[in-house]
Amino acid sequence: MLANKITAEKLNLYYGENHALKSVSMNIREKAVTALIGPSGCGKSTFLKTLNRMNDLVPGVRIEGKVTLDGEDIYDPAVDTTLLRKKVGMVFQQPNPFPMSVYDNVAYGPRIHGIKNKAKLDEIVEKSLRSAAIFDELKDRLKKSALGLSGGQQQRLCIARALAVEPEVLLMDEPTSALDPISTLKIEDLMAELRNDYTVVIVTHNMQQAARISDYTAFFLVGEMVEFGTTDDIFARPKDKRTEDYITGRFG
Numbered sequence: 001m002l003a004n005k006i007t008a009e010k011l012n013l014y015y016g017e018n019h020a021l022k023s024v025s026m027n028i029r030e031k032a033v034t035a036l037i038g039p040s041g042c043g044k045s046t047f048l049k050t051l052n053r054m055n056d057l058v059p060g061v062r063i064e065g066k067v068t069l070d071g072e073d074i075y076d077p078a079v080d081t082t083l084l085r086k087k088v089g090m091v092f093q094q095p096n097p098f099p100m101s102v103y104d105n106v107a108y109g110p111r112i113h114g115i116k117n118k119a120k121l122d123e124i125v126e127k128s129l130r131s132a133a134i135f136d137e138l139k140d141r142l143k144k145s146a147l148g149l150s151g152g153q154q155q156r157l158c159i160a161r162a163l164a165v166e167p168e169v170l171l172m173d174e175p176t177s178a179l180d181p182i183s184t185l186k187i188e189d190l191m192a193e194l195r196n197d198y199t200v201v202i203v204t205h206n207m208q209q210a211a212r213i214s215d216y217t218a219f220f221l222v223g224e225m226v227e228f229g230t231t232d233d234i235f236a237r238p239k240d241k242r243t244e245d246y247i248t249g250r251f252g
């Protein structure tokens with residue numbers, strides 16, 4: 001059994017009157033891929049965003065309960081959210097490179113965190129692009145605009161950008177849903193590599209993808225976390241009838 005990296009305890013989240021997360025408790029294991037699955041609007045993205053306090057930015061949001069990272073309460077008022085988001089990085093559904101060069105996209109985070117030395121930045125940019133399996137494709141285009149890349153390349157660049165600040169956890173919100181099948185495969189292969197060094201939590205609509213790439217799976221339904229287990233168990237031996245109905249395609 002792997003160690004717990006993140007623990008959510010009785011987490012409730014309200015967007016105004018909308019009770020979007022209902023007493024969700026979950027242990028997210030270190031250096032493993034955890035997939036969040038469930039029908040549209042069930043709270044997967046909302047839960048994902050509670051893990052680096054991205055929902056704090058939503059007006060009218062109310063959060064109760066606890067989330068700990070390595071045992072520390074991330075909702076403690078003393079927590080610096082910039083440092084939290086450095087540790088817990090995020091990749092979104094639509095690739096969103098900044099309108100600047102490939103190099104500057106990856107160097108952006110390290111620069112913000114105070115790294116100015118050119119040789120050090122060069123090293124970080126190369127290492128991050130390599131980790132995102134895109135260095136060879138882009139090594140001759142580092143000074144070119146990131147907006148000229150294909151969607152799949154942009155998404156791997158965004159992963160490199162997230163890795164450049166040396167996060168411990170990577171949150172991915174449907175990172176392949178805007179990509180073609182070949183780019184999707186590249187990102188899935190990449191995730192298999194990333195699990196060696198990072199704790200990865202991914203929201204996916206695609207159950208085959210969850211089954212292929214994740215070690216653990218959590219099934220959400222209308223704001224509740226219905227079932228959590230190893231991906232093998234959730235797909236082959238679901239305990240809850242609602243999980244079984246969903247994974248066998250009876251609803252959703």
Ligand SMILES: Nc1ncnc2c1ncn2[C@@H]1O[C@H](COP(=O)(O)OP(=O)(O)OP(=O)(O)O)[C@@H](O)[C@H]1O
Pocket residue numbers: 015018020038039040041042043044045046047058203205
């Ligand atoms: N910023 C927001 N403000 C108000 N309500 C929101 C906001 N984001 C999400 N919601 C609501 O919270 C509920 C859960 O949404 P969420 O996006 O977490 O679901 P999801 O499972 O990720 O859905 P999808 O698979 O369609 O992305 C929905 O009822 C949604 O309308």
